[in-house]
Every structure is written in structure tokens, then in C-alpha cells.
Amino acid sequence: MPNLLDENIQKQVIEFFKDLDRDVQVEFFSSDDSQACAYCEETRQLLEEVTGLSDKLHLNTYNLTEAAELAKTFHVEAAPCAVITAREGDQLIDYGIRYRGIPAGHEFTSLVNTLLIVSRRDSGLSQPTRDFLSTLEKPVYLQVFVTPT
Amino acid sequence: MIEAMEFPDLANQFNVSGVPQTTINQAVNVVGAAPEGQLVEQIKRALMGE
Numbered sequence: 001m002p003n004l005l006d007e008n009i010q011k012q013v014i015e016f017f018k019d020l021d022r023d024v025q026v027e028f029f030s031s032d033d034s035q036a037c038a039y040c041e042e043t044r045q046l047l048e049e050v051t052g053l054s055d056k057l058h059l060n061t062y063n064l065t066e067a068a069e070l071a072k073t074f075h076v077e078a079a080p081c082a083v084i085t086a087r088e089g090d091q092l093i094d095y096g097i098r099y100r101g102i103p104a105g106h107e108f109t110s111l112v113n114t115l116l117i118v119s120r121r122d123s124g125l126s127q128p129t130r131d132f133l134s135t136l137e138k139p140v141y142l143q144v145f146v147t148p149t
Numbered sequence: 150m151i152e153a154m155e156f157p158d159l160a161n162q163f164n165v166s167g168v169p170q171t172t173i174n175q176a177v178n179v180v181g182a183a184p185e186g187q188l189v190e191q192i193k194r195a196l197m198g199e
Contacts (some may be wrong), residue, residue, distance in 0.1 A: 142171055
């Protein structure tokens with residue numbers, strides 16, 4: 001398959017990635033079943049191309065069926081799903097970020113931003129928001145529905 | 150992030166008609182862009198409704 005990211009986009013992303021700080025680990029759960037998962041292969045390729053643009057970004061790809069136990073620990077139910085974690089040595093810190101489906105179109109920008117945020121270990125949220133979030137007594141579950149266009 | 154076309158069952162379950170849609174705790178839907186302050190208010194609303 002030809003590159004999904006053309007040279008121009010690659011250059012822009014590399015420029016943006018100059019602000020990366022610490023290691024990020026993307027755990028990607030895929031499926032061999034192209035009937036059940038039409039965009040798994042394309043998503044994997046996109047993630048491979050993006051993470052290939054910096055040595056601070058790392059990608060593991062798993063087959064959802066074969067890695068069922070690991071998927072369960074990350075609460076991954078269906079492919080394609082990318083878990084974006086902070087890597088500290090052998091440890092992965094899970095901030096609860098999941099990309100379900102291909103982050104194409106506008107969502108490519110979201111993906112690149114997410115990688116930067118996780119790498120910098122800083123959400124960029126305002127102090128009042130951080131103060132409010134620190135009062136939460138249990139996790140809040142946000143599902144952001146998007147389409148690639 | 151959930152790509153609505155790849156996960157139509159989830160999109161149906163949460164009545165997604167326009168994107169982006171942010172669903173909070175599977176109960177409160179915010180349709181359209183959700184700036185930080187507004188999202189915080191909606192999270193508070195969702196928590197009060199529980």
C-alpha cells in the first residue's frame with residue numbers, strides 16, 4: 001500500500017513533533033477479519049506511519065483474539081482500538097484514552113495532538129478545570145463520536 | 150474517540166445524529182463542539198443527574 005501520509009504532511013507532523021517530550025506507547029488492537037474490521041489494516045498503517053516520525057513514539061500491534069487478556073486489562077472490546085499511554089521505562093500509564101476506528105480526516109489532527117499531550121504529560125487544561133476534576137470521586141466516561149470527514 | 154460509521158451500533162445506542170457528539174457517562178449528550186468550560190458544566194450536570 002502506498003503511504004497514507006504524503007511528504008508534505010510528514011514534514012508538518014515532524015515539525016509539530018519537535019515539542020514531544022517523553023515516551024508514548026500506542027497499544028493497537030487489530031483484527032484479521034477484514035469483513036468484521038474494514039479499516040483495521042489502514043488504521044494500523046496510519047499509526048505505524050505516524051509513530052515512525054519520532055523515536056519517542058512506540059507502537060505495538062496485537063490481534064484482538066490472540067491478545068484477549070491484554071485487551072481486557074485495557075477494557076478494549078472491539079477492533080480497531082488504539083490505547084494511547086505514557087511510557088515510563090517498563091511501565092505504561094493509562095490515561096484512559098482510546099481511539100476506536102480510524103483517526104482519519106480531521107481526527108488525524110486530534111490524534112497528533114493527543115500524542116503531544118500524552119508525551120508532555122500535560123493536558124493543557126485551565127486551572128479551574130483541573131481544580132474541578134480533582135474533586136471527582138469516580139471516573140467520568142466520555143465518548144466522543146466523530147466521522148472522518 | 151469513536152468513529153461513528155465503524156461503530157454504528159454504538160452511534161445508534163446514543164442517538165448520534167450529528168458529529169461531534171460527546172456522551173457523558175452514557176447519559177448526557179453534548180452535540181457539536183464542546184469548549185472546555187461548557188464540557189465541565191455538562192459533566193457537572195451529568196453527575197447531578199446520577
